[in-house]
Structures are given as structure tokens and as C-alpha cells.
Amino acid sequence: SLVQMEMAVQRFREQHPSVNVTSILNLPLPELTKKLRDGSLPLDHVFYAYVGKALQMATETNCITEYLQESETQVQKAKPAGKLGLLYGVPVSLKDSIDCQGHDSTLGFIKNINKPVAEDSVVVQVLRRQGAIPFVKTNVPQSLISYDCNNLIFGQTFNPLLYTRSPGGSTGGEGALIGGGGSILGFGTDLGGSLRFPAAFCGICALKPTGNRLSKKGVVSGIPGQKAVTAAVGPIAKDVESLALSMRALLCEDMFSLDSSVPPLPFNEEVYSSTQPLRIGYYETDFFTMPSPAMRRAIRETKQLLEDAGHTLVPFELMNMDYVLFNFCVKGVFADGCASFLKKFKGELEESSLRLFWLMKSPKWFKNVLSWITKPFMPRLSAMLVSMRTNTVEEVWSLHHEMEEFSQQFIAQWKKLNLDVMLCPMLGPALGIGYPAKLSVAVSYTMLYNALDFPAGVVPVTMVTDEDEEELKGYQGYYRDWWDRTMAKAFRGSVGLPVAVQCVALPWQEELCLRFMKEVETL
Numbered sequence: 245s246l247v248q249m250e251m252a253v254q255r256f257r258e259q260h261p262s263v264n265v266t267s268i269l270n271l272p273l274p275e276l277t278k279k280l281r282d283g284s285l286p287l288d289h290v291f292y293a294y295v296g297k298a299l300q301m302a303t304e305t306n307c308i309t310e311y312l313q314e315s316e317t318q319v320q321k322a323k324p325a326g327k328l329g330l331l332y333g334v335p336v337s338l339k340d341s342i343d344c345q346g347h348d349s350t351l352g353f354i355k356n357i358n359k360p361v362a363e364d365s366v367v368v369q370v371l372r373r374q375g376a377i378p379f380v381k382t383n384v385p386q387s388l389i390s391y392d393c394n395n396l397i398f399g400q401t402f403n404p405l406l407y408t409r410s411p412g413g414s415t416g417g418e419g420a421l422i423g424g425g426g427s428i429l430g431f432g433t434d435l436g437g438s439l440r441f442p443a444a445f446c447g448i449c450a451l452k453p454t455g456n457r458l459s460k461k462g463v464v465s466g467i468p469g470q471k472a473v474t475a476a477v478g479p480i481a482k483d484v485e486s487l488a489l490s491m492r493a494l495l496c497e498d499m500f501s502l503d504s505s506v507p508p509l510p511f512n513e514e515v516y517s518s519t520q521p522l523r524i525g526y527y528e529t530d531f532f533t534m535p536s537p538a539m540r541r542a543i544r545e546t547k548q549l550l551e552d553a554g555h556t557l558v559p560f561e562l563m564n565m566d567y568v569l570f571n572f573c574v575k576g577v578f579a580d581g582c583a584s585f586l587k588k589f590k591g592e593l594e595e596s597s598l599r600l601f602w603l604m605k606s607p608k609w610f611k612n613v614l615s616w617i618t619k620p621f622m623p624r625l626s627a628m629l630v631s632m633r634t635n636t637v638e639e640v641w642s643l644h645h646e647m648e649e650f651s652q653q654f655i656a657q658w659k660k661l662n663l664d665v666m667l668c669p670m671l672g673p674a675l676g677i678g679y680p681a682k683l684s685v686a687v688s689y690t691m692l693y694n695a696l697d698f699p700a701g702v703v704p705v706t707m708v709t710d711e712d713e714e715e716l717k718g719y720q721g722y723y724r725d726w727w728d729r730t731m732a733k734a735f736r737g738s739v740g741l742p743v744a745v746q747c748v749a750l751p752w753q754e755e756l757c758l759r760f761m762k763e764v765e766t767l
Contacts, residue, residue, distance in 0.1 A: 245308065246308070249295050252292065257296075268290055273483075276428065277332065277333075291316075291333070291377060295335070298427060301404065301426030302421075302426070305424060306398065306401050307382050308381070308383070308417065308421065309380075309381050309382060309397075310347055310348070310380065312380060315378060322375070329373060331493050335377050336379070336429045337378070337382055338430065338431055341388060341465075342463050343361040344368055344378060345362065346360045348361070349361055349464045350395075352386035352394075352395025352396070353387070354396065354397060354593070365459070366461040366502045368462070370494055370499045371431075379427075382416075382420075383420075387588055388414040389585065391413045391436070391438065392678070392680040393411050393412070393414070393419075401420050404420050409445065409674040409676055410674055410675055410676065410678075410679065411445055412441030413442060414433070414435075415434070415480060419445060422481060422482065423446030429481050430481070433465070433475055434452040435691075436687045436690060436694055439452050440700065440702045444670045447742035449483055449701065449702060450479065450480040450481075451700075451754065451758065454474075457507070457752065458477045461502070468584070471644075472575075472577065473572070475694070485762070491755075492513075495510050509752065513755075516756075521554045521555050522664045522760060523558065523664050526667040526668070527543075528540050532688045533721075536743075538672065538707075538738075541706065543669055546667060546745050547667065565688055566627065570628060571643075576643060576647065578604070579635045579640050581634030582605075586605060600632075603629065603632065611632060612630075612633070614626075615629035623723065651697070665756060666748040668747075670743075670745055673742065673743055675734040675735070676734060686731065690746070700757070707743065713737075716732065720732070747764060
């Protein structure tokens with residue numbers, strides 16, 4: 245793929261030596277689409293500018309898995325005729341797990357190599373109808389159930405801001421590619437933070453919508469059939485306006501007719517462009533994963549700026565996060581005793597970063613015994629073990645019922661405070677490569693909103709300072725266990741790296757979520 249890209253770029257540069265690539269790459273998406281649509285920028289200039297930059301990022305960060313060579317034909321054939329799509333001529337990148345006709349969706353598994361899919365996923369079909377040009381697929385961790393980005397086919401993807409850091413995952417290839425400027429708009433999936441981690445770690449923006457706002461037809465999931473914790477497809481880009489534009493483009497008749505299970509809710513322009521002051525809930529910690537000093541400061545400074553701009557900020561009390569993470573999130577995803585997850589690894593070499601493998605494979609009685617032994621001195625490991633046991637159907641239904649009740653309680657608390665949106669911490673700065681595998685518990689800030697199925701976006705707001713680094717020396721965590729000690733190490737040596745916040749809204753309120761994100765970004 246990289247050789248094909250290199251030859252394509254070389255051919256183009258020989259034919260068009262005077263094209264100013266930098267000026268094209270510096271255009272924000274709304275301006276780029278305007279120039280493409282009015283014809284002041286030729287499609288091929290934009291396309292090959294991005295292919296060249298993507299190639300550079302692939303060489304630096306190992307973020308691309310495949311070049312979609314047919315995109316070159318699409319560029320040649322595109323004629324500005326009739327009503328142009330909202331993304332006319334825009335090169336877009338796709339996570340490996342999003343089906344693209346004639347290409348593999350490997351999920352980092354060797355058994356999925358050379359199994360080209362028969363048709364485009366609905367999201368890709370709609371992007372094409374809106375004039376977008378999918379041009380590359382990007383790297384993921386083996387199985388997708390991880391927030392690092394490494395597998396045995398393509399290897400490790402690196403963070404473009406600092407190569408010793410993880411780009412986040414599982415949409416890690418997108419994070420690295422867009423963070424490094426090699427793509428202007430990408431799409432990924434999120435079951436526990438898989439869009440939000442890469443955006444936060446690479447200093448860009450992402451939106452995880454409500455699970456069914458965008459079609460998941462033709463998008464391969466890490467654990468098929470698992471319904472307790474909701475996955476979502478969403479956009480990732482440099483700025484909020486780009487995310488809004490991509491949602492505007494996707495939420496159209498085409499998508500609603502191609503997948504009738506998606507609610508026909510077009511993008512609500514009025515909500516997105518409103519300037520009414522907001523009532524914003526916020527919290528600095530979930531009392532489960534202690535925030536790094538920079539995370540805490542990110543919330544405090546953003547809260548202050550929002551208040552100064554005339555919004556009302558209301559403290560929100562988050563309860564029992566340990567129970568939510570273990571008994572809803574982990575138990576929900578692995579309710580079959582990890583059987584479906586482990587089945588995917590049959591005949592595969594395991595990527596060593598999956599630390600909990602041997603625990604997953606162990607029989608129920610062993611999990612019970614080990615849980616009992618570790619309870620006094622490692623309560624979190626004990627709870628994790630219990631939550632990975634096999635459940636009866638009755639227990640799974642009871643879990644679903646309990647999660648529905650939790651969701652209703654959470655919404656009731658939200659309504660009682662009369663909130664519009666919520667400002668929440670986002671894990672950061674980027675952890676060192678290999679650390680996410682050791683710190684599965686740190687998904688607490690993100691996975692809550694998959695369990696609740698609320699839209700949640702990420703916006704970078706600050707960078708780690710020397711003071712943050714100094715303050716980190718006192719980091720002990722809430723449990724002072726092996727995970728907390730590892731966390732303290734993982735955050736170290738991060739001066740200058742970006743830190744983000746999460747912006748959250750109630751289900752189906754993506755436009756309000758984006759409006760809030762835009763406000764945070766502007767301030």
C-alpha cells in the first residue's frame with residue numbers, strides 16, 4: 245500500500261510541480277469543502293496533497309493498514325455536476341473495522357487477512373453519496389478491545405506527538421493519522437472510549453454519538469451480539485466544526501433508507517447554532533481512577549472559562565463508579581465468561597498486550613477462589629474476577645434490568661439539577677506504549693457513557709505543565725493498589741502533551757453535545 249501511495253504521489257508531483265501542498269493541508273474542513281464545491285480547488289490537488297501527507301504519517305507512526313487505490317479512479321471520475329454532496333471531494337480515512345468493498349476488515353487477526361468484504365458499510369455508502377473519497381484504512385489493536393494500538397499483522401502505531409506514547413485505541417490509527425495532519429476527517433467506533441482515547445491522546449476532537457444515531461450496518465464489532473454496553477460509530481477530526489459537518493452529511497435520507505433501524509433524525513441546525521447560556525453539570529473525579537493533576541486542572545480551568553462566559557456550572561456527584569465499571573461494564577461485555585471474545589483468538593497468536601488473557605481463560609471455580617483470596621488486599625482485582633464469570637440467561641436479564649434502572653436514576657439526577665450538558669474529565673495525557681494493557685481499569689471515565697448510551701465528545705483544552713509534573717509526585721490513587729502505582733508511572737514525563745475534557749449530553753442530543761464542545765473549544 246505504501247509503495248502504491250508513493251508512486252501515485254510521485255506521478256502527480258511530476259505532472260503538477262507548482263501545487264502548493266502546504267496551503268491545501270492548512271485549510272480547515274469547512275473552507276476546504278467550500279473551495280472544492282465552488283471549483284476554486286481541483287479535486288486531484290487536494291487528494292494527492294493528503295495522500296502525500298498520509299504517507300509521511302504512515303512512515304512516522306505506522307498508522308495505515310491499507311491504501312484504497314480505487315479512490316484514484318473516484319477522483320478522476322468526479323464531475324461537479326448537479327447538486328454536490330456536503331463532503332464533495334473530501335478525502336476521508338476509515339478505521340480497519342469499517343467495511344469497505346473489496347478490502348479486509350482484519351481487527352488485527354491473521355485469520356481475517358485476504359477476506360475482502362462484499363459491500364461497503366452503510367456509513368461508507370453515505371459518505372460516497374455525499375461526495376467524500378475514502379482513501380485509506382487505519383490500524384487497530386488486535387480484537388479492538390483495548391485502548392492501545394498494536395497487532396501482529398501491522399505492529400504498533402505510535403503517537404505523532406511523541407513516539408514513545410500510545411496514540412490511544414482502538415481507533416488509534418485514525419488518532420495518529422489525523423493528529424499528524426495526514427487526514428482531515430476520519431471515522432471509527434467506540435465501545436469504552438475507542439474514539440475518545442485516540443482524540444485525547446493525539447490532541448484532536450471526536451464524537452461518540454448515541455449508539456444508534458449512525459448506522460452500524462457493515463461495521464465489525466469486537467464482541468458481536470453483546471448488547472449490555474453500547475458501541476457507536478462516530479467522527480474524529482481536528483476541530484468541532486468538522487465533526488458537526490460530518491454529522492450533517494451523514495444524517496440524511498440516504499442513511500435512513502439504507503438502514504431503517506436508524507431513527508430518521510436529521511441534524512438539528514437550530515440546537516447546534518443556539519447561543520443560549522447553558523446549565524452545565526461537572527465533576528473533577530469519578531473517585532475510582534484518580535485524575536492526573538493536568539486532568540483536574542483541565543476541568544477547573546474550563547469550568548472557570550464557561551462561568552466567565554455566562555454559563556451556569558453545577559457540581560454533579562458521581563456515585564459507585566467501582567460498581568458501574570465491574571458489574572455493568574466488564575460483566576456486561578464478558579457476561580458469557582469471555583467465551584465469545586476468546587473464540588476470536590482460536591488459532592491466532594496472541595498479541596502480548598492482553599494481560600488478562602490467562603484470567604479470562606481460567607474456569608469459573610478458579611475465578612471464584614482467586615477473587616476470594618485477593619479481596620482483602622486487591623479489592624479491584626477481586627471484583628474484576630467476579631465480573632468475568634459465566635452468567636446464566638436469568639442473570640444477564642437481571643443485569644440488563646439493573647442497567648436500565650441505573651440509567652433512569654442517572655437521568656433523574658440530571659433532570660433534578662435541570663442540566664443541559666455535562667463537563668467531565670478525560671483520561672490524559674497519553675500513556676506510554678504498553679501501559680493501556682496494564683491499566684484496563686482506567687476506562688472508567690469513558691465507558692460510563694457507553695453503559696448509559698449518552699453522546700460524549702472530546703475536546704483538547706490544555707497541555708501538561710511543569711507544575712502538573714511536580715504535583716504528580718504525590719499521586720497515590722484511591723486504592724493504592726498495583727493499578728494505582730502503575731498509573732502514577734504511566735502519567736510521568738508528559739510536559740507539553742495535550743489534555744482534553746469530555747462533553748456529554750442526554751441520548752439523541754448530539755447537536756447539543758457538539759454545541760457545548762464548540763463552546764469549550766472557542767473559550
